[in-house]
Amino acid sequence: MVAEKHIQAGKRFRLGGLVQPGSLVRGDNLAATFQVADGSAVLPVAYKGIVPDLFREGQGVVAEGALDASGVFKADTVLATHDETYMPKEVADALRSRGTGRTITARTPDYSAKPAATQGASQVKQGVSQ
DSSP, X not given: OHHHHTOOTTOEEEEEEEEOTTOOEEOXXXXXXXXXXXXXXXXXXXXXXXXXXXXXXXXXXXXXXXXXXXXXEEEEEEEEOSSXXXXXXXXXXXXXXXXXXXXXXXXXXXXXXXXXXXHXXXXXXXXXXX
């Protein structure tokens, strides 16, 4: 979509896809470069900072930033997805339409459920008051 929409250098946008195997290079001072693909196009990404624990080659990623003049996506935020299940719908749709050979479904996490620690605390509280 970046090439199709002719996004100008310096304009912020969100990039999503899969981190290409063999593309991750870690440098000094938390610098990392890697390539992100959506099935048909590959875009080089440069990032400086701590990457999430789940970030790795072959996994889904969502990055925010802007293209520089040379066409490298300079990310200021990198989010790793546990798997493609939790990608934003538009990213999953783009990967699916380009035929990555993987089953990809978009799903929004359910934040309405109480965390287990909260559930246990209310059960203990109820038990004490009775």
